[in-house]
Amino acid sequence: MACRSGVSRELGSASCKVRSGLFETDGMMSKGSGFGMRIGLWVGFGLMGIMLLLLMIQVDRQWQRMTDMTRIMQEQSEDIRRTRGLLRDLEQTVRSGQFQVADETARAVATGTPDAFDRARRAFDQPDYASGDWLMLAFGTGLRTITPLVSSDAYASEVQNYVLESLIARDPDTLEWRGLIAEDWQVSEDGKTITFRLRRDVSFSDGMALTAHDVQFTFDFIMNEVIAAPRDRAYLSRIERVTALDDHTVEFFFAEPYFNSLQLAGGMSVLPAHFYSRYLDDPRTFNESRGLLLGSGPYRLANPETWTPDQGRVELERNPRYWGPVDPPFDRIVWRVIENDSARLTTFRNQDIDLYGARPREYQRLLDDEALMARSHHFEYMSPTAGYAYIAWNQERAGQPTRFADPRVRQAMTLMTDVDRIMDEVMLGYAERAVSPFSPRSPQHDPANMPIPFDLERARALLAEAGYADRNGDGILQGPDGRNFEFELTFFQDNEDTRRMVLFLRDLYARAGVVMRPRPTEWSVMLENLRQKDFDAITLGWTSGIEIDIFQMFHSTQTMEGGDNFMSYRNPELDRLIDAARAEVDEDARMKLWREAERILVEDQPYTFLFRRHTLAFVDKRIANIENTALGLNLMAVPVEVYVPQAVQRRR
Numbered sequence: 001m002a003c004r005s006g007v008s009r010e011l012g013s014a015s016c017k018v019r020s021g022l023f024e025t026d027g028m029m030s031k032g033s034g035f036g037m038r039i040g041l042w043v044g045f046g047l048m049g050i051m052l053l054l055l056m057i058q059v060d061r062q063w064q065r066m067t068d069m070t071r072i073m074q075e076q077s078e079d080i081r082r083t084r085g086l087l088r089d090l091e092q093t094v095r096s097g098q099f100q101v102a103d104e105t106a107r108a109v110a111t112g113t114p115d116a117f118d119r120a121r122r123a124f125d126q127p128d129y130a131s132g133d134w135l136m137l138a139f140g141t142g143l144r145t146i147t148p149l150v151s152s153d154a155y156a157s158e159v160q161n162y163v164l165e166s167l168i169a170r171d172p173d174t175l176e177w178r179g180l181i182a183e184d185w186q187v188s189e190d191g192k193t194i195t196f197r198l199r200r201d202v203s204f205s206d207g208m209a210l211t212a213h214d215v216q217f218t219f220d221f222i223m224n225e226v227i228a229a230p231r232d233r234a235y236l237s238r239i240e241r242v243t244a245l246d247d248h249t250v251e252f253f254f255a256e257p258y259f260n261s262l263q264l265a266g267g268m269s270v271l272p273a274h275f276y277s278r279y280l281d282d283p284r285t286f287n288e289s290r291g292l293l294l295g296s297g298p299y300r301l302a303n304p305e306t307w308t309p310d311q312g313r314v315e316l317e318r319n320p321r322y323w324g325p326v327d328p329p330f331d332r333i334v335w336r337v338i339e340n341d342s343a344r345l346t347t348f349r350n351q352d353i354d355l356y357g358a359r360p361r362e363y364q365r366l367l368d369d370e371a372l373m374a375r376s377h378h379f380e381y382m383s384p385t386a387g388y389a390y391i392a393w394n395q396e397r398a399g400q401p402t403r404f405a406d407p408r409v410r411q412a413m414t415l416m417t418d419v420d421r422i423m424d425e426v427m428l429g430y431a432e433r434a435v436s437p438f439s440p441r442s443p444q445h446d447p448a449n450m451p452i453p454f455d456l457e458r459a460r461a462l463l464a465e466a467g468y469a470d471r472n473g474d475g476i477l478q479g480p481d482g483r484n485f486e487f488e489l490t491f492f493q494d495n496e497d498t499r500r501m502v503l504f505l506r507d508l509y510a511r512a513g514v515v516m517r518p519r520p521t522e523w524s525v526m527l528e529n530l531r532q533k534d535f536d537a538i539t540l541g542w543t544s545g546i547e548i549d550i551f552q553m554f555h556s557t558q559t560m561e562g563g564d565n566f567m568s569y570r571n572p573e574l575d576r577l578i579d580a581a582r583a584e585v586d587e588d589a590r591m592k593l594w595r596e597a598e599r600i601l602v603e604d605q606p607y608t609f610l611f612r613r614h615t616l617a618f619v620d621k622r623i624a625n626i627e628n629t630a631l632g633l634n635l636m637a638v639p640v641e642v643y644v645p646q647a648v649q650r651r652r
Contacts, residue, residue: 115178116169120326120639123625130646134332136353138344140494141523142309142337147292148269149222149229152527154543159314160269161638162333164295167196168266172629172637175546177262181210181270181296191257191585194265198248204272205300205319212244217273224280228287230562234552238264238582257585260549270296275304298328298640312337329643339494354623355635358616359497360428366618377619382612383632384441387543388434390607391417391489394535396568402536403479408466410605414452415459416512417505417608426501431611436598437542437550444547446595449602459512470513477513486515487536490529493520498539530566550597551578554606569606622648
C-alpha cells in the first residue's frame, strides 16, 4: 500500500496502518491495547475541545462585559464634562439676570414634573412599583427597516415611539396636549406662528444636548428632496419654515392657517442633527439603511447604527441618560419576530412574550382556558382610534389606466364584497363596518353616508354599463378590450383571517363572472409593491386618530412613487375639499367640508372600506397598572406607565 508523498517511509507506514484500520503489533503494543489507546486519545481530545469551547464562551462573555463597562465609563465621563459645562452656562445666565420665568404656571412647569409625566408619576407612587425586568412583545412580520422617515409601517413606528420624542404629547385621559420636550408654547392670533420654549435638561441618548437647532434640522432634513421621506414631506407641507430663535426657543411658521397646526408642529419627532446630518452628503446610505435610530426617548438601541432585519428581533435597552422625571421601568423592551399565529400563541402560553392579540376564531376558546386566564388580563374593546381594513384598487400601472380607473367598476367590486358576512364568518362579530376613513364616532363622519350593501345584481348591472359581458359563454366577463376580467389580490401571507377573507371573496367574485387570483406575499415585498405601485388590488389597513387628515392617502398630489396615494386615485373636487378643510380653523365649518369629502369617497370607492377590528388582547398578569384609556390600552404608552412588581419579576 502506497503512503502519501512527502512523508518518511517509517512514519508513513505507521500512518498508513492506522488509516487502514489494521491491528498490528508495534513493539510491545497489542492490537487491543492500541485500539483502546486510540479511543482514549479521541475522548481526551473531545474533552479538551469542550473545555476550550467553554473557556472561549466564558472569555467572550467577560470581554463583552468589559466592553460594556468601558462604554458605560466613557459615557459617564462625557456626562460629567457636559454637566460641568451646563452648570457654568447656568451660572453665567443667572449672573446676567437672563433667567426669568413669566408666571407661576410656567415656573411650575420649568421646575417640576411636565404634565405629560403625570400618569407615569402616579404609577411610580404605587406601593408595589419596581423597576427592572423585560417587556417582551412580538411582531407578526419581520421589519424591513426601523430608520425614521424611511420606514412606513406601524411596526417600525411602535419601536420608534420608545426612542424618538416630540415637543408635546396627548394626555390619554383628557386628550389635551401636554408639554414633553417643550415647557410651553404660544400660538399667534392669526394661527400662523407657533413658538415653543424647550426644556433645558433634555439630551439625546448619546449625551448630546437637544436644542432648538435639532428641531429646525429635523424639519429641514425631512423637507430635503434627497431624503426618501415623501410621506413626512406631504404631512409637513403646510409648514413654511422652522427657525431656532435661540438654543431653547423654536418657531414654526405656516404659510396659511391649518386646522391641525399644533399637532403638526408639536408632534414632529426630533432627530439629533449631530447624528443624521452626515447623511445629507450621503443620502443613498440613509435611504437604504435598516437601523439608523437615535433619539432622546426612554429607550435606545445599544448601537444606533447596526440593527439589521436578519437579527429576527428588535431589542431596546433603558436609556441611562433619560432626562424625564420618572425613570423608564423596564431594563429592556424586546420584540421577537414570530410570523405564525399559532407559534405566537404558544410563545405567549410559555410566558416568553407578555402580549397576545387574539384572532376572533380563537378568542372564546382562550377565554375558556382556565390555566391561561389564571395568569392573564384580557381586554375586549373598540379602540377610539381604531384603524380600518380596506381593499385598494390600483387605477394606473406603468403609466396606463387599469380597469379600476372606471368608478363604476370600483363601485361594482364593493357591491359584490359581502362585508357583513366577512364580519360574521371571519371576524365572528368582533368588528364594525367601515364606511370611510372617518370613524363613525368622529364628527368628520356624516351619518347620511351609509355603507354600500352587498348587491350582486346591481354589481352586474354596473359592470354591463361599463362594457363588461360574458361574450363567449364561459361564465367569465370580458371587458371592452375583449380580455377576461381577471386580477390578483395581494395580501399578507401570514395573516390567517385575511387569507380566509380573500378565499371567501374569490368564490363570491366568481359568481359575478370576475376571476380573482389570491396573491399571498411577504411583508417586505408588499411594501416594495406599494412603493412601485406594482399590484392590481391589495388589502391592508390604516391606523387612525382622533381627527384625521386624508391628504396623504387621497389627494392627487400624493400619487408619486413612495406616496400613500399608491392606487393613483385622482378627483379634483376631492382635492379642493381636502385643501379647504385643512385650511379651515373653525371646527363646525371644517366638519362640513370633511363630510362632503366623505360623500365623494363613498361614491368613488377608491378603496372598498371593509371594517374596524375590535381589540382582543391578552396580557401577562405580572404587568401592573394596565388601563384602557381614551387612546386605547396603555401597555405601550410613552412615557411608560406600566411595570412589573419585584415579587413577579423573572428576567434579568
